[in-house]
Amino acid sequence: MKSPPDDESTGLPGLRTWRRVYLFVLIVFVAWVGLLTVLTRMYS
Amino acid sequence: MNALDYLILVGSMLAIAAYGMWRTRGKSDFNTYMKGARETRWLTIGLSVMATQASAITFLSTPGQGYGSGLGFVQNYFGAPFALIIIAAVFLPIYRRLKVYTAYEYLGHRFDSKTRLLGAGMFLLQRGLGAGLTIYAPAIVLSTVMGWRLDATIICSGLLVVVYTVTGGCEAVSLTQKYQIGIIFVGMIAAFIVLLAKLPPGLGFADTLALAGGFHKLGAVDFSLNVDRRYTVWSGLLGGMFLALSYFGTDQSQVQRYLSGGSLRESRLGLMFNAVFKIPMQFFILLLGVLIFVFYQFERPPVYFNQAAWSHEAQRGSGDRLRALDADFTAAHSEERRQLHAWLDARHSGNGAAEAAARAASEAAQRQGEAARTETKAVLGRAGSRATANDSDYVFITFILDYLPHGLIGLLVTAFFAAALSSKAGELNALGSTTTVDFYRHVVRRGAGDAHYVAASRWFTAFWGLVAIGFALFAHLAENLIQAVNILGSVFYGAPLGLFLVAFFLKRVGGTAVFWAALAAQALVFALCFTSISYLWYNLIGCAACILFSLLLQGLIGMSGTGGARTATP
Numbered sequence: 331m332k333s334p335p336d337d338e339s340t341g342l343p344g345l346r347t348w349r350r351v352y353l354f355v356l357i358v359f360v361a362w363v364g365l366l367t368v369l370t371r372m373y374s
Numbered sequence: 375m376n377a378l379d380y381l382i383l384v385g386s387m388l389a390i391a392a393y394g395m396w397r398t399r400g401k402s403d404f405n406t407y408m409k410g411a412r413e414t415r416w417l418t419i420g421l422s423v424m425a426t427q428a429s430a431i432t433f434l435s436t437p438g439q440g441y442g443s444g445l446g447f448v449q450n451y452f453g454a455p456f457a458l459i460i461i462a463a464v465f466l467p468i469y470r471r472l473k474v475y476t477a478y479e480y481l482g483h484r485f486d487s488k489t490r491l492l493g494a495g496m497f498l499l500q501r502g503l504g505a506g507l508t509i510y511a512p513a514i515v516l517s518t519v520m521g522w523r524l525d526a527t528i529i530c531s532g533l534l535v536v537v538y539t540v541t542g543g544c545e546a547v548s549l550t551q552k553y554q555i556g557i558i559f560v561g562m563i564a565a566f567i568v569l570l571a572k573l574p575p576g577l578g579f580a581d582t583l584a585l586a587g588g589f590h591k592l593g594a595v596d597f598s599l600n601v602d603r604r605y606t607v608w609s610g611l612l613g614g615m616f617l618a619l620s621y622f623g624t625d626q627s628q629v630q631r632y633l634s635g636g637s638l639r640e641s642r643l644g645l646m647f648n649a650v651f652k653i654p655m656q657f658f659i660l661l662l663g664v665l666i667f668v669f670y671q672f673e674r675p676p677v678y679f680n681q682a683a684w685s686h687e688a689q690r691g692s693g694d695r696l697r698a699l700d701a702d703f704t705a706a707h708s709e710e711r712r713q714l715h716a717w718l719d720a721r722h723s724g725n726g727a728a729e730a731a732a733r734a735a736s737e738a739a740q741r742q743g744e745a746a747r748t749e750t751k752a753v754l755g756r757a758g759s760r761a762t763a764n765d766s767d768y769v770f771i772t773f774i775l776d777y778l779p780h781g782l783i784g785l786l787v788t789a790f791f792a793a794a795l796s797s798k799a800g801e802l803n804a805l806g807s808t809t810t811v812d813f814y815r816h817v818v819r820r821g822a823g824d825a826h827y828v829a830a831s832r833w834f835t836a837f838w839g840l841v842a843i844g845f846a847l848f849a850h851l852a853e854n855l856i857q858a859v860n861i862l863g864s865v866f867y868g869a870p871l872g873l874f875l876v877a878f879f880l881k882r883v884g885g886t887a888v889f890w891a892a893l894a895a896q897a898l899v900f901a902l903c904f905t906s907i908s909y910l911w912y913n914l915i916g917c918a919a920c921i922l923f924s925l926l927l928q929g930l931i932g933m934s935g936t937g938g939a940r941t942a943t944p
Contacts, residue, residue, distance in 0.1 A: 339639060348642070352459045355649045359455045362653050363607075366448065366594035373587025 375775070379784030386788045390554075390795065404824035414634045419644025422631045424651070425555040426801075427621070429508055430794030432659065433558060438679075438766030440663020441670075444591035446605045448657050450910065453615025454622075458649040461623040462642040464878055469629065470638055475811045477629045477874070484877040485885030487816070492889055493873050494812035496896070497626055498805060500866030502838055505801050506845025507862070508794065509535065513846065521682055528846045535798045536839030540832050554792040561782075561789040562662065568778055569665050574672045576718060582668050584721070585714070588733060589671075589740070591664045594657075604908045613864070613910030616917055620867030622648075624874050627804035666773050671740075672711055673777075677703040678750050679768035692757045696750060703746035710739035802842070806835030864909040868916020869895040875917065876924045883928045891923030 345351045375383075414422075439447050474480050478497065482490030513527040522530075573582060586592050596606045603609070622628050622645070635641030677700045678684040688696045713736035720728035751765070774786050810831040815822075869892045876888050899916040907915075 341639060348463065351646055352463070355455050355459060355646055358650050359653070363452070363595065369592055370594045373583055373592040
């Protein structure tokens with residue numbers, strides 16, 4: 331059986347494709363911006 | 375610092391140097407010297423990329439940025455996750471497939487020799503100047519700690535870095551970077567905990583945030599569209615993304631880090647590690663600066679954090695004026711502290727009117743204190759004191775030396791210098807590698823043996839170290855250090871990024887068009903330096919101009935039939 335190409339395997343449980351990894355990174359980013367926005371609104 | 379602190383500092387520095395030299399003894403294989411063993415795992419790559427960027431300047435200057443201007447600087451990093459995703463998905467597979475030593479070799483594959491030399495030359499110019507700043511940062515610490523002159527400190531610390539880099543080499547430094555950044559994190563967290571413990575009794579975390587917010591330190595995001603504002607969400611997303619794309623994608627000091635990965639997967643995950651943790655790390659460091667600001671509202675700070683410069687001038691003609699301003703500052707700070715305690719009591723007792731009155735009175739006193747500080751800076755500036763423009767870079771080290779216990783002081787100063795040496799070594803090694811691979815081996819002497827090129831790279835590394843020392847000696851910084859580094863990067867990163875984006879995405883554009891387009895775009899960015907446009911936009915404008923000019927020139931060349939694109943793609 332052929333092993334998956336080098337650039338296809340992430341080896342991460344739940345994030346098996348690179349698209350999912352990139353999406354996860356973007357979700358974390360949006361969460362941070364949201365938290366910082368709340369902090370700014372609360373204390374400005 | 376006492377004997378224990380010096381023991382930790384000197385012992386660690388010598389151990390790192392000895393370890394570097396021991397691990398690289400007898401190495402003369404060019405491939406290993408340039409790229410390492412190419413077996414590096416993703417966590418090491420991720421921490422190495424982080425350690426190369428989060429140098430001593432990050433550690434020293436960013437808390438001062440938080441102290442002076444609050445959290446807004448974090449927006450500068452909003453574009454980084456997007457840039458790192460683009461690099462992982464597009465740039466990285468091409469670099470690995472071509473097995474290049476430097477990013478600029480790719481430009482030679484895609485375009486021609488002159489475009490490769492232009493890209494490499496712009497890197498050498500920008501990074502050679504930037505390397506001076508990373509020598510300047512530890513020199514500030516040493517001059518404060520030892521009471522030495524800044525210029526003498528620059529020479530001594532710079533030569534130490536050069537000797538260590540040339541003799542120890544970059545490979546050993548890369549191996550130690552993950553431990554060094556571990557020490558930095560431990561030191562920063564320890565400083566954070568000590569800082570919280572030293573806040574006045576009764577001042578809870580919510581009170582601390584309310585106080586900091588009242589002094590406009592917690593404005594982390596700004597959605598306004600004003601391009602004259604230095605840090606907004608939009609400048610961070612767009613300008614910051616182009617800055618990060620240039621730095622992580624085309625700067626050899628970073629490319630060299632992730633090209634050492636054992637596979638594409640390891641390199642990609644190392645980059646994604648930074649995409650996730652870069653913003654929280656910068657936020658944490660800025661928050662540390664904000665907490666130091668709150669702490670110094672209750673403990674009297676020096677009127678000028680660069681106390682060596684203040685003391686030097688106080689013994690000269692401006693001494694009477696400086697002492698009078700110091701007395702004004704002390705009186706204003708005492709009044710502010712009294713009013714802040716009254717504010718705290720009123721807040722805890724729920725007396726809204728008294729809380730508002732005390733807050734207004736404390737702000738008025740704080741303004742008086744700031745006026746004394748501003749006038750002190752002006753007096754020092756008129757007296758010709760060297761490092762007068764921005765003393766926020768001295769805030770964190772002053773706090774460390776005045777309030778942390780011995781042993782922990784040694785640990786933090788050690789971590790600071792370990793970070794400085796490791797990032798400096800990486801930069802100098804990248805400069806040496808690029809000079810060797812893209813100029814010496816490509817233009818001057820082809821076909822020599824590995825040992826010859828490794829020796830040449832060591833000589834070039836030493837040369838760039840001396841250039842960096844020279845720049846640090848003559849640089850007079852009008853900006854906070856961390857901003858100065860970003861400004862320098864923004865001026866020189868846009869056009870080179872345009873070169874790479876044209877190479878990756880516009881296959882019909884050839885070398886001649888993109889070469890002249892990059893030069894024209896760089897000239898445009900130089901012109902922008904004389905306008906009020908925030909520096910974060912320089913990358914975007916420089917890059918966009920390079921792409922646009924390339925298309926126009928390629929169209930003209932096509933019409934005249936004098937040249938065309940190289941059709942072969944990597």
